[in-house]
Amino acid sequence: MSIFVTKSFMPPISEYEKYIEQIWKSRVLTNQGPLLRELETKIQDYLGVKYFQYVENGTIALQLSIQALGIEGGEIITTPFSYVATTSSILWQRCKPVFVDIEPNNFTIDVNKIEAAITPQTKAIMPVHVFGYACDVEAIEAIAKKHNLRVIYDGAHAFGSRYKGKSLLSYGDISTLSFHATKLYHTIEGGGCIIEDSEISRKLDLIKHFGHQGDDHICLGINAKQSEFNAAMGLANFEYIKDIIRERKRVSEGYNKLLTGRVGRPKAQKDLEYNYAYYPVIFSSEEELQQVFSSLNKEEIYPRRYFYPSLNELPYLEEKESCPISEDISHRIACLPLYPELSDEEVAKISAIIRSNLSK
Ligand SMILES: *Cc1c(COP(=O)(O)O)cnc(C)c1O
Numbered sequence: 001m002s003i004f005v006t007k008s009f010m011p012p013i014s015e016y017e018k019y020i021e022q023i024w025k026s027r028v029l030t031n032q033g034p035l036l037r038e039l040e041t042k043i044q045d046y047l048g049v050k051y052f053q054y055v056e057n058g059t060i061a062l063q064l065s066i067q068a069l070g071i072e073g074g075e076i077i078t079t080p081f082s083y084v085a086t087t088s089s090i091l092w093q094r095c096k097p098v099f100v101d102i103e104p105n106n107f108t109i110d111v112n113k114i115e116a117a118i119t120p121q122t123k124a125i126m127p128v129h130v131f132g133y134a135c136d137v138e139a140i141e142a143i144a145k146k147h148n149l150r151v152i153y154d155g156a157h158a159f160g161s162r163y164k165g166k167s168l169l170s171y172g173d174i175s176t177l178s179f180h181a182t183k184l185y186h187t188i189e190g191g192g193c194i195i196e197d198s199e200i201s202r203k204l205d206l207i208k209h210f211g212h213q214g215d216d217h218i219c220l221g222i223n224a225k226q227s228e229f230n231a232a233m234g235l236a237n238f239e240y241i242k243d244i245i246r247e248r249k250r251v252s253e254g255y256n257k258l259l260t261g262r263v264g265r266p267k268a269q270k271d272l273e274y275n276y277a278y279y280p281v282i283f284s285s286e287e288e289l290q291q292v293f294s295s296l297n298k299e300e301i302y303p304r305r306y307f308y309p310s311l312n313e314l315p316y317l318e319e320k321e322s323c324p325i326s327e328d329i330s331h332r333i334a335c336l337p338l339y340p341e342l343s344d345e346e347v348a349k350i351s352a353i354i355r356s357n358l359s360k
Pocket of ligand 1: 082156
């Protein structure tokens with residue numbers, strides 16, 4: 001059977017059905033229904049954060065965040081090493097992404113290069129806790145304070161990662177999450193916003209359902225509400241978060257044993273409790289990556305090039321900026337298959353194929 005980079009976690013079907021039966025009884029299918037509210041409370045408590053709002057997906061979560069913070073136009077400093085949604089949400093909100101290169105240890109935004117990119121038009125910083133590794137949150141907070149900027153973390157990979165004893169998602173004005181089927185914890189489609197301030201939370205709540213309360217039309221809004229069926233999957237999967245992370249750790253440690261020293265790896269911060277969201281490896285060249293891919297593909301094993309291309313190279317950007325480290329890494333990095341059901345034998349097979357294709 002083919003092995004893909006990930007395999008969506010599925011709870012026992014009876015546990016999902018139990019929630020679906022509740023929907024049949026309540027006849028509430030959407031609009032902040034009881035299952036959604038139950039899930040919001042559970043996630044808020046699990047993360048230990050102030051305000052959590054469950055929305056349709058991780059992309060609309062980013063767009064709502066920009067909108068709720070009142071950012072209309074202007075520049076947002078961001079990282080080129082991420083999934084396209086980080087940049088596209090900035091563009092969709094009619095703002096300009098300004099790319100600051102990444103640092104080579106864990107591929108998060110290089111905080112030493114942020115200040116040089118600030119202009120009078122800069123409104124916010126949107127860094128990414130890429131692969132679940134922590135941005136330098138203290139340095140980013142200091143820069144934001146000094147220059148009066150907002151901080152929105154794209155935390156799509158950071159669910160379950162903890163930094164200095166608290167959720168990595170508790171930093172910044174807003175952190176966003178994705179609960180897409182490919183993510184560590186999923187609700188089929190889904191996303192969320194973690195918000196520090198009660199006013200901003202109220203604003204975001206308003207704009208995610210059309211900007212009106214009853215007949216009172218308060219501000220421009222959109223429909224980013226999530227359904228009870230998605231919340232049901234979220235509740236069923238919620239019970240397995242610990243198991244999911246434990247099994248991902250097992251797989252990751254299996255790769256570590258067989259690949260450490262042979263391929264490049266990110267260096268996690270010492271204060272980080274990692275969530276094992278991804279297993280990225282860096283090859284010595286793009287040719288080596290392609291050689292490894294073609295050998296793995298022959299065995300029906302399909303790793304993914306996360307993230308490629310570097311987002312500063314997107315063809316629809318008005319201006320071309322250069323980010324040499326991100327461009328270099330994105331040509332040589334891939335994520336290996338990682339999901340709870342991946343067996344130790346499969347990990348050994350994948351690692352052996354990789355090792356036999358390394359040039360050194
Ligand atoms: C998955 C992802 C998103 C988008 O989330 P969706 O729920 O798929 O819309 C945003 N940013 C990053 C870094 C992601 O990996």
